[in-house]
Amino acid sequence: MSSAFCSVSGRIASNLQFSIRNSTATFARQHLQPRNIQPSSAPSTFRRTLVRSYATGPGKGGETAGSKNPFPVIPLLAILAAGSGGFYFLVQSRKEPMPAIEEPSRKPRLTAGDVKKPAFGPGEVSVIFVLGGPGAGKGTQCQNLVRDYGFVHLSAGDLLRAEQNREGSEFGELIKTYIREGKIVPMEVTVALLENAMRDAISTQRKTKFLIDGFPRQMDQAIKFEEEVAESRFTLFFECSEDTMLQRLLKRGETSGRIDDNIESIKKRFHTFEVTSMPVVDYYEKKDKVVRIDASSTQEGVYSQVKKQLTDKLKA
């Protein structure tokens, strides 16, 4: 595993540890100290005082004082009075509501301002996710839809590659490593790139219909994007066998110049797709928001299915 990948994992892990340590310390400060110190210190002082007064026996006066008065009544009474007083105050203080116990059970009240709203409402933009294994033909079909229906095509992979190559990008090396390893780049980077690109298209082209290609590839991305950017209308899902995709990718690799169009990276990408991205398709399937396309035929054959299914779905 490369150092960039390790350092991000390390950072995330140390942030987590920090917040766990921090919240543990805060919890201890706020909730444990008042309970532990107050009650235990008073009785133990009380106990120690009593034990000492008997253990030291005759005290300063030595033999003479002791022999004169074997039961030093006045000091004993004073000690008993002090002890009882301490005990009384301890009992009184216990009657006060203890913040240590009360506070965690108090549920914060939710106000309207706390509910997160996506940056773009349903009336402002229309978002269709485009998913499918590597090489299934997502990009190819998106180009057809742009030509015929005026969608804006945003490929998450293209945006990441552009960021990787942007001079001065602090994420360049990290993105490169993730892409070569067929792993999913941390969602904050990809979601921010997509949101920026959407804002850009809206302000410069006045377009609001988006095909978001190759995204979301992981459940956390789907949730973050829909919570913070925009809800998707549905997902176009291109189904294809690994054998077919492999042949297409190896062919594409002859000219694409992509660092992940080689057999080792392709195998890792297939694995990531099965394990990490398919749950996203299943999630939307359960919400009845998936349009399945058989992507194994010719480009034209696939496109005629896309057109038909898309028209039906948009009418519904």
Ligand SMILES: Nc1ncnc2c1ncn2[C@@H]1O[C@H](COP(=O)(O)OP(=O)(O)O)[C@@H](O)[C@H]1O
């Ligand atoms: N239906 C198809 N039949 C044969 N080759 C295809 C088909 N669709 C796309 N291709 C080719 O397969 C490769 C992968 O397609 P692409 O659209 O880049 O896939 P994806 O975006 O899903 O990775 C490209 O070289 C493309 O020209």
Ligand SMILES: O=c1ccn([C@@H]2O[C@H](COP(=O)(O)OP(=O)(O)O)[C@@H](O)[C@H]2O)c(=O)[nH]1
């Ligand atoms: O949301 C995304 C989309 C893509 N990628 C990375 O970009 C690579 C290429 O994705 P792309 O969609 O360009 O190509 P595909 O694998 O579909 O051919 C993936 O393997 C991932 O490493 C990512 O991390 N997050």
